[in-house]
Amino acid sequence: MINEVIKKNGITFGIVIGIIACLSQVIIYAGGETLYKSTLYGIFISLLYWGVRIFQAVTTKKQLGNIITFKESFTTLLISTSIGILISILFSYAFYNFIAPEFKPEINNFMNLKQVELFKAMGKTTSELNELLKNDNFSIGNLVKGGLFSIVISSIFNLIVSAIIKTKSVQQ
Numbered sequence: 001m002i003n004e005v006i007k008k009n010g011i012t013f014g015i016v017i018g019i020i021a022c023l024s025q026v027i028i029y030a031g032g033e034t035l036y037k038s039t040l041y042g043i044f045i046s047l048l049y050w051g052v053r054i055f056q057a058v059t060t061k062k063q064l065g066n067i068i069t070f071k072e073s074f075t076t077l078l079i080s081t082s083i084g085i086l087i088s089i090l091f092s093y094a095f096y097n098f099i100a101p102e103f104k105p106e107i108n109n110f111m112n113l114k115q116v117e118l119f120k121a122m123g124k125t126t127s128e129l130n131e132l133l134k135n136d137n138f139s140i141g142n143l144v145k146g147g148l149f150s151i152v153i154s155s156i157f158n159l160i161v162s163a164i165i166k167t168k169s170v171q172q
Helices: 004-031 039-063 070-099 104-121 126-133 140-165
Strands: none
Touching (some): 004 070, 039 070, 039 140, 070 104, 070 140, 104 126
């Protein structure tokens, strides 16, 4: 059974992360080309996500009486990350396919060109690179794949935070 504090914080902070993800996409839409091509904006959003998760881990530890295991910390972070990414996937699909479909080709093309740059450096063939240019990054399948990849990458960060935040036992 999951501790109520762990579950509550996982859900609450997951919703916060999801809201940040949705707002960041709306801000990119409003800001246009300059903003979605901005490395600084991407770094800012990443730091904001990390800050929320660190705050979540510290808050959860305090609510548990300053005693938290690695498993408890990782569990609450995994719950919030998963919920936030699920909200982001659903919003992205609706936003780029129904709410602002006129923006989809522009940002989709930009994302595909960035992928081509990355894979070109890895030695992919021209035919493989041309296939990347046809990719619809906002199809439900690609959004789910991207979401699963994000959960894996976020879990690495969550493992590090959990290792740092966990309470050392008396034997240690």
